Amino acid sequence: MLERAEEKAMVQFLNKFDEHPFLIWFGNNKYRIGEGKPGFTVSIKKAIPVTKLLNSTSIALGEAYMEGNLTMEGDLYRTLDQFLGQIGKFSTNRHALKKLLHTSVSPKNQQKEVTSHYDIGNDFYKLWLDDTLSYSCAYFKNPEDTLQQAQRNKVEYILEKLYLKEGMSLLDIGCGWGFLLTEAARKYRVHGTGITLSKEQYNEFSRRIKEEGLQDLLTVKLMDYRELPEMGIQFDRVVSVGMAEHVGRDNYQLFNDCVKKVLKDGGMYLLHFISALKESDGDAWIKKYIFPGGMIPSLREMIYSMAEDNFHVLDVENLRLHYNKTLLCWLHNYEEHKEEIRKQFDEKFIRMWELYLSSCAAAFHNGIVDLHQVLATKGINNELPVTRWY
Numbered sequence: 001m002l003e004r005a006e007e008k009a010m011v012q013f014l015n016k017f018d019e020h021p022f023l024i025w026f027g028n029n030k031y032r033i034g035e036g037k038p039g040f041t042v043s044i045k046k047a048i049p050v051t052k053l054l055n056s057t058s059i060a061l062g063e064a065y066m067e068g069n070l071t072m073e074g075d076l077y078r079t080l081d082q083f084l085g086q087i088g089k090f091s092t093n094r095h096a097l098k099k100l101l102h103t104s105v106s107p108k109n110q111q112k113e114v115t116s117h118y119d120i121g122n123d124f125y126k127l128w129l130d131d132t133l134s135y136s137c138a139y140f141k142n143p144e145d146t147l148q149q150a151q152r153n154k155v156e157y158i159l160e161k162l163y164l165k166e167g168m169s170l171l172d173i174g175c176g177w178g179f180l181l182t183e184a185a186r187k188y189r190v191h192g193t194g195i196t197l198s199k200e201q202y203n204e205f206s207r208r209i210k211e212e213g214l215q216d217l218l219t220v221k222l223m224d225y226r227e228l229p230e231m232g233i234q235f236d237r238v239v240s241v242g243m244a245e246h247v248g249r250d251n252y253q254l255f256n257d258c259v260k261k262v263l264k265d266g267g268m269y270l271l272h273f274i275s276a277l278k279e280s281d282g283d284a285w286i287k288k289y290i291f292p293g294g295m296i297p298s299l300r301e302m303i304y305s306m307a308e309d310n311f312h313v314l315d316v317e318n319l320r321l322h323y324n325k326t327l328l329c330w331l332h333n334y335e336e337h338k339e340e341i342r343k344q345f346d347e348k349f350i351r352m353w354e355l356y357l358s359s360c361a362a363a364f365h366n367g368i369v370d371l372h373q374v375l376a377t378k379g380i381n382n383e384l385p386v387t388r389w390y
Contacts, residue, residue, distance in 0.1 A: 006047035013053050016089050020082035040079040045069045056097060057090035062285035066352045076354060077331065080362040087368055092284055101281040103293040105248035107224045111197045113293035114246055118198035122177075127340055128333035133177035133204070136242040136272065137323040137371045147329040150322075155180045156187075158239060161315070161375050162268050163384060164188040168236040171195075171262060173225050174243025178205030178218075185217040193235070194220045195228070226254065229261040237270075238263050244273040244302065248295050253305045260309040266381040269311060274323075275299045275372045290356050299372055311376040315388055320364050323371045327361035 011024060011031045021034030023041040032038065046069045052060040064070035072079045094101060103109060122133075129135055130148035138150035139157050158180065164170065166189040172181050175194025178201075184190050196202055205220045225243075238259050247255045259269055276296045287294060303313060334341070334357060341350060363369050377384070 003047065006049060007044075009050045010044075010047045010053065013050050017083065017086050019086055022079075022082075039082050041073040042079075043071045043073070054091045055093045056284040058092070058283050058285040059288060062289070062352075062355060065355050066289075066348050068347070068351070077328065077358040077361055080359050081365055084359060084362045084368065085366045087363075087366075092281070094281060097284055100284060100287055103248075103287075105251050105293075107226060110246065110248070110293060111224065113291075114197045115199065117291055118196075119200045121344070122200050122204050124341065124344060127337040128330055132179040134179055135176055137319055138326040138329070139319065139322055140325055147326070147333070150326065150329075151179070152183075154322075155183050158241070158270055158272065158373070159184055159188065161373070161388075162237045162239060162270055164190055164237065166190070169193070169233075170237045170239065171228075171235040173228075173238065173240040173259070174246070175201070175205065175220060176241070177201050178208050178220060180239065180241065181205075181218055181220075182208060182212060182214060185214050186212070189217070190237075192218045193233075194218070195223045195225065196220065197222070197224060225258050228258045231262070234262055234264045235267065236264055237268050239270045239272070241272040242274070244271060245291070245294050245296055247297075248293065249279070249297070249301075252297060252302060253308060256305045256309045256311070260311070260378060263378045265379050266383070267378050268381070268384075269306075269376050269378065271302070271306075271372075271374045271376075273297060273302070273372060273374075275302070275370045277367075277370070286356070289352055296369060299370070299374075303374065306374070306376055310379055312380060313374060313376045314384075315373075315375040317373045319371045319373065320367065320369075324361050324364040327357055327364065331357040331361060 007026045007029065014024065014033055018034035021032065021036045021038045023038045024031040024033065025041065025043045026047065048060050048064055061070065103113065125133060125135065130151050132148060132151045134151040134154070137154065138147060139154035140150045141153050145153065164184060168190045170181065170184055170190045170192045172192065172194040175181055175196050178194055181192035181194050184192050194205060199222065202220055202222045209215055209218045209220065244255065263269055274296050276298045279298045279301060282295055306313065334353065338350065
């Protein structure tokens, strides 16, 4: 009787997610949510207590899926694409989850948080990223572009926006495995410096520099962005791709302050980051299991902090649907290599990453999050072309 009561209470909680009708199966018991033809079917082995759903709907449903207590018939992405359009109805007890939603922004803690994700292992990422090892939004110039071509498009697009000339210096904050800087060095003969907190990325980028004979042009450092002013070096250009999400809301101004200190007057700064329409604490499940400490800036607060450092914004571009397609490509690759991944990780991890990639793709498709590139100059630069398409 207790189990049946929890079952009915859970169904009553889920009744509010009725914009896209669906079915719930509890053993032989069937429940319909919403009116009309059901778009998907969910099977639940064990009811989730409503107290957990109220504390964090995201964590409660996410953990049930990870543990195999909640399964979905058919395509996971298509299901989430319908369901997450109602994410505004999710419950989050911000007081109870305060320590999870707002972690320390100290260098030591942020290094721990960053490495917990990016140091899972290069072998793991090589299974489902493309050969460039680009772990950020690609740019699909043509519908038929492969993931690898789209990642190359993205890097070339960024380098074109930065208006690079031979001999310039370029800093990449959060350089990942280094593809952007190796392309900049090869095509534009610029002197590049990359920084990262991930030892796995540092080791792979260092190997690539030697392999491609770019030691005279490229350097990679294992360091925090807060250490940049201590280098005593200024750069002609600064780029940061997918790094601002790890900075934390309390440090957006500090992050841009550091960029200002290492960028020459008139220099160009391109910031590529996942953004939100408004400020929020972020998703609790993502923070607990995928990106601890991650915080998505709103576009307006990031531009505000840039203005405080006299950055003049030249261009703002939203690549939201490009990230949706990028994530679907990653998800496809992940599924294709699931048996190899299964040799490294348990089923809970495998389902967790399926949920992560699928839910993020759905979030971008629904406009829950955006992807912006902001191009700015430090102070005024009247020497640049007056059109974007230079």
